Amino acid sequence: MLNLLELEQLVAFADQGTLSKTAEVLHLSQPTITRTMQHLEEEFGVSLFSRSKNKIQLNETGKKAVEYARGLLADAQEAVVQVQAFDKRLHTITVQSCAPAPLWFLLPVLSSEFPGQTISSTLSEETEILQKVASGECALGILPWPVELKGVSCVPLLEEKLSVCVPEEHHLASREHLTFEELNGFNCLLLSQIGFWDKLCREKMPASRFLVQTDEFEFQELVRQSALFCFTTDLTKDIRSSKGLLARRKVIPITAPEANVTYHLLFTNPVYRTVAETCRARR
Amino acid sequence: MLNLLELEQLVAFADQGTLSKTAEVLHLSQPTITRTMQHLEEEFGVSLFSRSKNKIQLNETGKKAVEYARGLLADAQEAVVQVQAFDKRLHTITVQSCAPAPLWFLLPVLSSEFPGQTISSTLSEETEILQKVASGECALGILPWPVELKGVSCVPLLEEKLSVCVPEEHHLASREHLTFEELNGFNCLLLSQIGFWDKLCREKMPASRFLVQTDEFEFQELVRQSALFCFTTDLTKDIRSSKGLLARRKVIPITAPEANVTYHLLFTNPVYRTVAETCRARR
DNA sequence: TATTATTACGTTAGGCGTAAAGATT
DNA sequence: AATCTTTACGCCTAACGTAATAATA
Numbered sequence: 001m002l003n004l005l006e007l008e009q010l011v012a013f014a015d016q017g018t019l020s021k022t023a024e025v026l027h028l029s030q031p032t033i034t035r036t037m038q039h040l041e042e043e044f045g046v047s048l049f050s051r052s053k054n055k056i057q058l059n060e061t062g063k064k065a066v067e068y069a070r071g072l073l074a075d076a077q078e079a080v081v082q083v084q085a086f087d088k089r090l091h092t093i094t095v096q097s098c099a100p101a102p103l104w105f106l107l108p109v110l111s112s113e114f115p116g117q118t119i120s121s122t123l124s125e126e127t128e129i130l131q132k133v134a135s136g137e138c139a140l141g142i143l144p145w146p147v148e149l150k151g152v153s154c155v156p157l158l159e160e161k162l163s164v165c166v167p168e169e170h171h172l173a174s175r176e177h178l179t180f181e182e183l184n185g186f187n188c189l190l191l192s193q194i195g196f197w198d199k200l201c202r203e204k205m206p207a208s209r210f211l212v213q214t215d216e217f218e219f220q221e222l223v224r225q226s227a228l229f230c231f232t233t234d235l236t237k238d239i240r241s242s243k244g245l246l247a248r249r250k251v252i253p254i255t256a257p258e259a260n261v262t263y264h265l266l267f268t269n270p271v272y273r274t275v276a277e278t279c280r281a282r283r
Numbered sequence: 284m285l286n287l288l289e290l291e292q293l294v295a296f297a298d299q300g301t302l303s304k305t306a307e308v309l310h311l312s313q314p315t316i317t318r319t320m321q322h323l324e325e326e327f328g329v330s331l332f333s334r335s336k337n338k339i340q341l342n343e344t345g346k347k348a349v350e351y352a353r354g355l356l357a358d359a360q361e362a363v364v365q366v367q368a369f370d371k372r373l374h375t376i377t378v379q380s381c382a383p384a385p386l387w388f389l390l391p392v393l394s395s396e397f398p399g400q401t402i403s404s405t406l407s408e409e410t411e412i413l414q415k416v417a418s419g420e421c422a423l424g425i426l427p428w429p430v431e432l433k434g435v436s437c438v439p440l441l442e443e444k445l446s447v448c449v450p451e452e453h454h455l456a457s458r459e460h461l462t463f464e465e466l467n468g469f470n471c472l473l474l475s476q477i478g479f480w481d482k483l484c485r486e487k488m489p490a491s492r493f494l495v496q497t498d499e500f501e502f503q504e505l506v507r508q509s510a511l512f513c514f515t516t517d518l519t520k521d522i523r524s525s526k527g528l529l530a531r532r533k534v535i536p537i538t539a540p541e542a543n544v545t546y547h548l549l550f551t552n553p554v555y556r557t558v559a560e561t562c563r564a565r566r
Numbered sequence: 567t568a569t570t571a572t573t574a575c576g577t578t579a580g581g582c583g584t585a586a587a588g589a590t591t
Numbered sequence: 592a593a594t595c596t597t598t599a600c601g602c603c604t605a606a607c608g609t610a611a612t613a614a615t616a
Contacts, residue, residue, distance in 0.1 A: 001287050001288055001291070001359070002287055002359045002362065002363065003286070003287065003288075004284050004285055004286065004287060005284055005286075008284065018569090018570070018571090019570075019571065019572095020569075020570060020571085028607080028608090029607070029608050029609080030570080030571070030572085031571090031572075031573080031574095031607080031608075031609085032606075032607060032608075033571095034571065034572060034573090035572095035606080035607090036606095038572095043363070044363055044366050044367065045363070045367055046366060046367055046370040047370070051571080051572095052571090052614090052615085053570090053571075053572090053613070053614045053615070054569080054570050054571060054613085054614050054615040054616080055570075055571080055615080056570085056571065056572095060369075060373055061366060061369055061370040061373060064365075064366055064369045064370075065362075065366045068362035068365065068366060069362075071358070071362070072355070072358055072359055072362060075354070075355055075358060076284070076285045076355055079285065079348075079351035079352075079354070079355060080285065080326070080327055080328070082347075082351065083327050083329060083344060083347055083348045083351060084327065084328055084329055086343075086344055086347045087329040087330070087344040087347075090343055090344060301594090301595070301596090302595075302596065302597095303594075303595060303596085311582080311583090312582070312583050312584080313595080313596075313597090314582080314583070314584085314596090314597075314598080314599095315581075315582060315583075316596095317596065317597060317598090318581080318582090318597095319581095321597095334596080334597095335589090335590085335596090336588070336589045336590065336595090336596075336597090337588090337589050337590040337591080337594080337595050337596065338590080338595075338596080339595085339596065339597095
């Protein structure tokens, strides 16, 4: 039976050209390499080298053996990687969401209901989410609308309502409701990593410019220091509303069906059916 | 690094179901199998088994690992086989001929000019011969006519002239020459393994029946005891002509271009160019 | 003379088997 | 009681390194 460690020495020799160099790069002694090459010839049952007194090199058969050795070594490495990846998939719950807010509720529920499992979440495009849930590549998906697809279950998860934060001194601050059409043309501050909201705003307010901030702190500073519009939702229960961040701003709901979304949980494995209910209960 | 011997134990366990049975079929002790399975988990870096106090079985990841192990073991075995086959091809000269006679001259020449090389010869169809020489699958080919094909060299080798052996009492025995048309309808004895001659006779003498004999001795006995026609050629220098075999028969040449063939030697490797000349010299 | 492959030899570490323990059916 | 897995322990092989040899550039 072939030995992968010996094959590794063989390809190292093919790369290095001499037994000494091979021994050096593998941190072994020359005699060890000599012995291994002799042993490989026994294992293959054929001569692999042409030897002079002071020189040894691969013959044609030896070169062919090296080809196969490279393949076997690569396959062996790949097998380990693949088995580890398989095991990881088996022990991780992968979640792909169209927006961050539902994850704030879903992830704690998953952690407590599936202890020991690793939970991995990503923000993605809606089409990608559906495809990955359907293919089984990802266990859970969150979309801002219901879908019907055989093999994929879909249950309502949470609602989220978008509001705009208008500076108090702005003439729109007195309004009780606003529409995208009325906001269109005003420039807005946006946080990055807000999923499909970004796309929705650009679509509904094509005349506006959006200043996307990657850093949370810088975003807050700009909200305080500027008169630019920004957004919030009813699921956002951070400091903004309570403390100084929105102190001098009016939070005005946006009346548009697209601004009031109902997130839906997608899954193929029925064990996840209950987590949607648990999420709604914790809301 | 994975160890193929350990992987072999893993697939044996997958096949047997218990460590004890595995140890038994592999002629090892149970503790050895236990240790190997533990070591395999270290090598893969993941858990491969679900263990109770008295029972161990593959988990999902383990089954996946077994899949890869089977693949790697098969590939390793295949690699050895392929390398040996490559080495054999490297040290054997493969000859495919359309008829046996030219081999009687060619094979001794090859043996003396390429000592140490194994020589393997087969009788084949003309199309197969050309294809195998062109593909490099076979080093030398012998056809009864010249061919022109890029990459394939073709040189004249030997001539062979077909004669018919007619019983002395037969009315055709007085003729100096005969044609296939005149022979057509008479039943003939044939030896098997005569290559393209068999096909030629059937084509030129469609009204005749051919009694093909596998055994040389039985063939000779039938020649002596029957009045059936048979064939010989000028390259056939066995006992027939001298001794009793053809004592009471007349050997009459067949006048037809197809009955006077010039064998041609086909090859891709130029080292074989000289052997044709040597064959002609020895004729 | 420096480099390289191979052989000889002593040492060590890893792998195997025996024995025993713990647990289940 | 029988079967199975795992641990503990001792032995032995086989693989390694050092040193020496031989040959080449």
